[in-house]
Amino acid sequence: MKVTACQVATVVVLAMMLTARGQEAKPEAPPEAPGAHGGNLEEGMAELDNFLSGFFGLLAGLGGVEPGRPGADDDLGGVEPGGPGADASLGGVEPGGPGADIRLVNGSSSSEGRVEVYHDGQWGTVCDDDFDINDAHMICRLMGYATGIQTRTSAAFGEGSGPIWLDNLDCEGSETNIDQCSHKGWGKHNCGHGEDAGVVCLDDAGLEGVEPGGPGADANLGGVEQGGPGADIRLVGGSLSNKGRVEVYHDGQWGTVCDDGFNMKDANVICRQLGYGRAVDALSQAAFGEGSGPIWLGELDCEGSETHIEQCFHNGWGKHYCRHNEDAGVVCTDGIRLAGGSLSSEGRVEVYHDGQWGTVCNDDFDMNDANVICRLIGYPSATEVRNQAAFGAGSGPIWLDNLACEGSETNIEQCSHKEWGIHDCYHGEDAGVVCSEGILRLVGGTLSSEGRVEVYHDGQWGTVCDDGFNMNDANVVCRQLGYASAVEARPEAAFGLGSGPIWLDSLDCEGSETNIEQCSHNGWGKHNCEHGEDAGVVCSDDQH
Template identity: 30%
Template sequence: MDRVLMVFVLIWSSGLQAEETNTSKVINDIRLEGGSSRCSGLLQVKHQDTWSEVDDSDWDLKLADEICRQLDCGSVVQAYSKYTDSSAWRKKPFCFESESKPRKCLTKRSRVYPSSLEIICSDSVRLVNGTSLCSGRLQVKSNQSWSSVCEGDFDRQDAEVVCRELGCGTPSIFQGGLYGEGEAPVWDKNFHCKGNESALLDCGSSGSARETCSPGEAVGLTCSEPVNVRLVGGSSRCAGELEVKQQGEWTKVDAEQTAWTLKTADVVCRQMDCGSVILAQEKQDNLYKTMSRIDTACLQSESVIRECVVIKMTTSVYTLEIVCSDSVRLVNGSSLCSGTLQVKYQQSWSSVCEADFDQLDAEVVCRELGCGTPTVLRGGLYGEEQAPLWRREFQCKGNESALLDCGGSDSAPDTCSPGEAVGITCSERDNMRLSGGTSRCDGTLEMKVRGEWRPVVNYEIEWDQKVAAVCRQLDCGSAVSTKTRYTRKPVWLLRHPCGQSDSLLRECLVIQDFIRSATLVVMCSGNPEQ
């Protein structure tokens, strides 16, 4: 690799060193060493003609993929922690997130038992321009050149081999033009896979008559995600403690070292096809155990869970319990308590026609989702959905615990016109207040979580946007003034950037216990008698 990587290196103390020193370094090269090819092995960097291994802290699969791409080694297949007997360069992984030269990336440190990063890349196949590591336009490498593949030279058995080679599940979609047109040359062979090969280039092939692909014929592929996420110990597959499959073993997910909120837990529910989140909380075990960590900032970017699992495992006593709604959800809304209603039956989601749904039905849905009472109920409120229509009219009494517990009758066919798929806005539960002031519209901001009122703190960004949301959600007009008040009591922590959107503030609360000092006192302009 002839690219020169300019970086700044900080000598960092791990607690085993007595001093810190800042220095500037030049790293001349990167490589994967000790694997079966140049595209697999321990990640190493070269400095002053010496190769050193890279520390594995804070890396996930998505970031490891950037190494594979920079080395022209296709896509990442696997990434592991590997214990070594040498000191390691600590590479801050965000440096590899763009095509530009990394900067301010490396930290060299000494410790007793460092662990390094081992990466296995696909080498000869890759998917580009997709929405995840398991989707994109297919390209194949031969003689150091990447080529697109024509749809007519590729079938389902070929797709099964590619998905397996990339560490993904089975192919769900493959078609020409699925992920745009390819600018690469066209692969000049027709693949003849049997479906059980370990690599696409192990398959038989014959010469193709094509010199170019017609517009829309460069094959794109979507593989399913491997089954490596689950909830265990709950009443259904959609409730329990979160576990991920890492290095071939199921491990619980740590809730202590990563800031989990309702909003990030909801990503887990949606990706597991379990509806919307109802509850997320930490559970304390009796003993420290080896656990996995998930980068919740990565989850918020809509990446799939597998790509956000931190490669290096940790030890903790706090696990994460999530309860999802399973059979109902609200989509395309501005919060977890608003959106177009969808109901799941036989693993398929359906929208509900406005005429088949009334206020009593809406009360059941809002309560099932952990929200307050319904405030708005209207067809087309949150746009049209492409989901099929639910073919039964709900007949809830209003006191049922779940929508599918309600009675119902067959709906008249083809009676739902465009714009009539029902949307719901549920109110927020009475779990936020201003306490200790002269009226209900001024005082210390407190929120109620799991039955307990605590002051709220936020140390990540300025309060301005959140204060406006507080006054608005309390129906107290706009913010007039704010100040801080110090406390040594337990508090709830708000997380950035959740509160910068229209999300309800409860969705932004970190589920862990915190003890902070500076809480917020708010005065709103609203009439306290309202």
């Protein structure tokens, strides 16, 4: 509360009167003993001190809390949570900023930790039952971050204490307050603190503490200040944080991206912007559910080398001919990346664990391990193992040592290794790999330059249907495989029936493309064909 000028003047006048009183001489009185006059002054000053203490105590009482008294929280300007006069709608904490009734505890940085909420005068935790990335998005935004990038369950940031306030939290992701989310009710749960939920939020130094849409935000970047990957983009509706419907933040709102022209190049840019190595799949037709609100981007057209979706061509914000049943989605590589290479298909192996990227020691690291890693990030296989920090020494933790994969694993955690973070290595022993970029092969021919066309997608080899397949398509296939051109396009399983998925149908190349993924087609796995229609080519023997 503010002290008025009148109150200050009253205190000063009273102080002067009491001081003068203490100094008054009384001529009719007999001479005083030495020190008697000093005693009058001391009594006067004592009265002044008592008055001032009472006066300021009265003022503080009117404010509800004494500023700066022991136990006051410096983060709240010396005001204890839950003090008299505090705003109950903020969980007993005086108004003061986003996330005032929610906090993250025990993380390695302020952007991650166990989720705790303030209710009924106490901090308590959130149970991880049904806790998902939508809940994390909402919590991170309340804390002032752009979005959530990971959910952590099973008390990943340590067990809390006190009440478990929320269970079965169910947010859509667009809420502005945790009370707008569905839950069992405050304090109603069937959990123990071993199930405390945690989150990792997008912490971008370029945001400099500015909330999306806040003052100083750059409208060209959707209301988020320029400076960091992933600041204005998120994935929603997936079962894991590395996949979902693509949503971008612009003009104070999250909105979707139309799937018109959406392909792997666009998906790779999005995944890299979110901190993943690359995309595994580009999905269309609201594969992760229909979004709501604006459709911000249509005809997104990335070359694939961009670091930010803003660098890609598009129709303009909000300009499209789409509905939400055409919302685009992506699947990104989960928790593994290659760093330090000259190509995206090579580099130092880094894995994401416990909120940090770290390296893999090259002790016992071999081609089986490399093959698993390459497949996990979207390549068909590995061509080389590189040890002794061939792609430069990493930093941070060395997460894995004595990695021993059999080669068929679908997740690095299925491979044998020492416990996370247990090793006898240094960063001069960081492991690296070179992955095969060959997502295309010819099978069943008598020569290596001919055969059934097969493409690698989503972890599997599959065929191409011969509907519309012609010499333009064949030329692109042959050039991608290193031949000068095609001699012949062969339909109707001329090189035998394939097996597995039929990945592409109605392939339509102009003939100048350098990669089959640049050609138009129906979409991965969308066809009306059988393997009796598998396409084949005969390429010229001249290599280029």
